[in-house]
Amino acid sequence: MRADPQPRLHAAHALLPEGWARDVLLAWNTAGTLTTVSPDTPAPTDAPRAAGVLLPGVPNLHSHAFQRAFAGLAEYRGERIDVSTETRTDASADSFWTWRDLMYRFALAISPDQLEAVATQLYVEMLQAGYTAVCEFHYLHHDPQGRPYADPAEMALRLLAAARQAGIGITLLPVLYQHACFGATPPRAQQRRFVTGTDALLDIAARLRAHGAHVGIAPHSLRAVGPRALHEVVAGLHALDPSAPVHLHIAEQQREVDDCLAWCGRRPVEWLLANAAVDARWCLVHATHLSDAERRALAASGAVAGLCPSTEANLGDGVFDAAAYLAAGGAWGIGSDSHASVDAAGELRWLEYTQRLARQQRHVLASPAHRQVADRLWLGAVGGGARASGRALGGLAVGQQADFIVLDDSGTLAGLDPPQALANHVFALAGHGAVRDVWVAGVQRVHEGRHALERSACARFVAARRELLDEV
Numbered sequence: 001m002r003a004d005p006q007p008r009l010h011a012a013h014a015l016l017p018e019g020w021a022r023d024v025l026l027a028w029n030t031a032g033t034l035t036t037v038s039p040d041t042p043a044p045t046d047a048p049r050a051a052g053v054l055l056p057g058v059p060n061l062h063s064h065a066f067q068r069a070f071a072g073l074a075e076y077r078g079e080r081i082d083v084s085t086e087t088r089t090d091a092s093a094d095s096f097w098t099w100r101d102l103m104y105r106f107a108l109a110i111s112p113d114q115l116e117a118v119a120t121q122l123y124v125e126m127l128q129a130g131y132t133a134v135c136e137f138h139y140l141h142h143d144p145q146g147r148p149y150a151d152p153a154e155m156a157l158r159l160l161a162a163a164r165q166a167g168i169g170i171t172l173l174p175v176l177y178q179h180a181c182f183g184a185t186p187p188r189a190q191q192r193r194f195v196t197g198t199d200a201l202l203d204i205a206a207r208l209r210a211h212g213a214h215v216g217i218a219p220h221s222l223r224a225v226g227p228r229a230l231h232e233v234v235a236g237l238h239a240l241d242p243s244a245p246v247h248l249h250i251a252e253q254q255r256e257v258d259d260c261l262a263w264c265g266r267r268p269v270e271w272l273l274a275n276a277a278v279d280a281r282w283c284l285v286h287a288t289h290l291s292d293a294e295r296r297a298l299a300a301s302g303a304v305a306g307l308c309p310s311t312e313a314n315l316g317d318g319v320f321d322a323a324a325y326l327a328a329g330g331a332w333g334i335g336s337d338s339h340a341s342v343d344a345a346g347e348l349r350w351l352e353y354t355q356r357l358a359r360q361q362r363h364v365l366a367s368p369a370h371r372q373v374a375d376r377l378w379l380g381a382v383g384g385g386a387r388a389s390g391r392a393l394g395g396l397a398v399g400q401q402a403d404f405i406v407l408d409d410s411g412t413l414a415g416l417d418p419p420q421a422l423a424n425h426v427f428a429l430a431g432h433g434a435v436r437d438v439w440v441a442g443v444q445r446v447h448e449g450r451h452a453l454e455r456s457a458c459a460r461f462v463a464a465r466r467e468l469l470d471e472v
Ligand SMILES: [Zn+2]
Pocket: 062, 064, 137, 249, 285, 337
């Protein structure tokens, strides 16, 4: 009996880590790892051909899956109710912090089944939007009363199940959350599903590893984790797996920076770099508010700046100075975070546009080596996203996972050369991306824009969201 031939794909044009190449033949093994990436190779007669430009898939480095349940539902001006007089007054100061109160209502209500339904829909959407992997910054550990489930990893396992159903790669980052604010302030009642001891958190990480998951950890923020627990949980993780990633929220809001200064006299990134061995295993999410010295030191550390431009815009966080950070050689990647938008190309467009608005210039994030903005941003997001995922997801190269997408060449992209097609995908098709086919670990998950679960996942999602809206 003849063994199945090794899976292959030939692309007339592909974006390799070193730039655009023609006539690229890819082959991968049964583990989904690329074994051949061969440019200037004529298409073998029996190899399937990509139906358009081939790009590496983008790892999504920051996601809170449950927040997809209320994406788009907090876009109205709030009111404050005076309970004694039952009068309503306009709230002119909606902010991250008022949004967080609504987020907590969903967080307190969502069940394991609902989380799995919401996450499955989200992961299908991610695949259709050009993401091939996701890092889940997961803090909903306990039941709504704040008690551990019979399996303490129950909720994280639902995310793993959702990722496996949808076929997206996942790095699970169980979150350590202990305090309401700097200085070990006791957690609020609304935070009861998040709060764990360090050992309990490491136990969740070990359980997830036993299920075959890729696992790191996420000390939530310097607000929520004190110095000693931060040290212990990172040491505990690296005893389990020396290469596992560590993510944390760092400086999303100016108030967070001010509170940190009041606590210790240092800014968040300044404090972290002085008190933890931050290296390429670390991802600092929302490194929005940096001094020049912090920016240079973060870039030199090898850590990844986790940028979530559409969520940071949605929440009014501020603008990350990407131009200065990239000039310093810093690693970075993108995340859809609250899922205000699930669109890899859209995050990159937002990233460049925030720089243009702040500097009143164009093509801010291009470089002499990559004059096309979209080329540089796509490759940067893949490289930084791979590092933050702690996995071999670094693009179209031998030894990396076979995660790639094909742009649809049959519509308005027809007739363009490859850099023009990618630039169109990122800048000109806003909201109507051209992702046609998607492979993860060498398995095709999206065919001509469609995912096999898109109808069933959507139906389950809508039902779960209806239940949640009736509850909150
Ligand atoms: Zn976040």
